[in-house]
Amino acid sequence: xxxPIIGFEEMDKILTWADVTDALQxxxxxxxxxxxxxxxxxxxxxxxxxxxxxxxxxALVKSATIVPENSAKSIPMVNGGVMLFDDxxxxxxALVDFHLVTKWKTAGDSLLGAKLLxxxxxxxxxxxGAGTVSRNMVSAYASIFPQARFQVWNRSxxxxxxxxxxxxxxxxxxxxxxxxxxxxxxxxINCATMSSDPVIDxxxxxxxxxxxxxxxxxxxxxxxxxxxxxxxxxxxxxxDTTIEHIGELKxxxxxxxxxxxxVLADFYDIASGAFVTGDDTDITLFKNGGGAHLDLMxxxxxxxxxxxxxx
Numbered sequence: 458x459x460x461p462i463i464g465f466e467e468m469d470k471i472l473t474w475a476d477v478t479d480a481l482q483x484x485x486x487x488x489x490x491x492x493x494x495x496x497x498x499x500x501x502x503x504x505x506x507x508x509x510x511x512x513x514x515x516a517l518v519k520s521a522t523i524v525p526e527n528s529a530k531s532i533p534m535v536n537g538g539v540m541l542f543d544d545x546x547x548x549x550x551a552l553v554d555f556h557l558v559t560k561w562k563t564a565g566d567s568l569l570g571a572k573l574l575x576x577x578x579x580x581x582x583x584x585x586g587a588g589t590v591s592r593n594m595v596s597a598y599a600s601i602f603p604q605a606r607f608q609v610w611n612r613s614x615x616x617x618x619x620x621x622x623x624x625x626x627x628x629x630x631x632x633x634x635x636x637x638x639x640x641x642x643x644x645x646i647n648c649a650t651m652s653s654d655p656v657i658d659x660x661x662x663x664x665x666x667x668x669x670x671x672x673x674x675x676x677x678x679x680x681x682x683x684x685x686x687x688x689x690x691x692x693x694x695x696x697d698t699t700i701e702h703i704g705e706l707k708x709x710x711x712x713x714x715x716x717x718x719x720v721l722a723d724f725y726d727i728a729s730g731a732f733v734t735g736d737d738t739d740i741t742l743f744k745n746g747g748g749a750h751l752d753l754m755x756x757x758x759x760x761x762x763x764x765x766x767x768x
Contacts, residue, residue: 460549463763465557471762474600477565478572480758481751485724488512490750492697493568501525503675505537509749516542517753521555525651529750535559541756546659550762553756563747564593566694569667570743573727574603574692575667579644580604585656585680587611587620590649590671595628598645608633608643612650618670636659648672650679653704659684664738670705671745675697679704681742683714689742691715692732696723699746706744 490511503523510516521537528534537555542548555746571579582598582605584591607630611617614634621632633639640661642647649671650656657668659682668689670680686709693699693706700706700717709715719763723729734741 458470459538461551461760461763463551463553463557463759465554466745468554468557468759468763468766471562471766472561472759474565474568474597476758476762477561477755478569480754481565481569482727484511484514484750484754484757485727487514489725489746490753492748492750494698494702494749505674505750507747507749509753511544511750511753512542514757515544515545515550517749517756518542518750519555519558519752521559522724529571539756541753541760551756551760553759557759558752558756560589560593561759562751563590563671563745564597565755566747566751567647567671567743567745568592568597568601570692570694570745571598571647571667571669573732574741574743575645575669576665576737579605579667581643582607582642582645582647583639584609584647584649585611585636586649587613587616588649590645592620592624594647594649594671595624595630598647599628602645605629605718607631608639610634610636610639620652645669650680651678652680653678655679655682655685657681659686659688662688662740664740666740668740668742669745670742673703673705673744674747676702676704676707681705683709683712686715686719686742689740690734691720691742691744693720693723693744694751695725695748696720698748699723699744703744703746722751 464604495506506520539553541551543550609617610633647669685717718763
């Protein structure tokens, strides 16, 4: 029996953001995932390997290299591969395009956080960062906030201008030049940067906003300062992949700016009703830490949709 190799172009046009957020919610009703992460470094370069097994769903190994200097060479900064294994037998079930899984998992993860925490009437969405993830988030947010108006801010204004030009035909989108002002005017602030130093100052935040943080993935990285975390109700996708692993939470917890108890819930708490905002005046903060269990839930959805398309 041949092992299917599922490509990006083949499946990207078939998936929907509703499919992905539904799959993530369904996956968190199953037994908690067994996770194993490994990191290796070469200067600013990172090799990240993540594995997960969810009883009743299956197993997955996802490995990625992150080489920031590739951007200047017109080579993708992130490259890798995904192996999906059968739950009962452990046999290799499929090879799925790394960028396909990553696109839909990463944006779907943050979209689910916003779906549960952001005000339903949110209209002004600020995208901080102008990379691939930020572009995907415009499409993702537009799927549940159809009246959304987007602004883009990036440290390199020319990259923000290019993103606006590329997406202006399908979305109401413009460039922001003053980050503090843009944050103050936004209902949702989405950050997907490679910053090691915070780009969001809590002094800029106002009641009722939702701050969604994607970019930080290393212990020395963060996108929001202590004041932002102290003003917000904090939620994460997974306790296991954020608190002890990513500088966004690890650093302020270590310094005493916040405590672990300030992280109120993760996606496994959705069913209990703990993953909710208190009222419309709350500032909510969602940290997207990722994790192979989310890749597994997404890859299983992709395999299901692939099989349906082949039938």
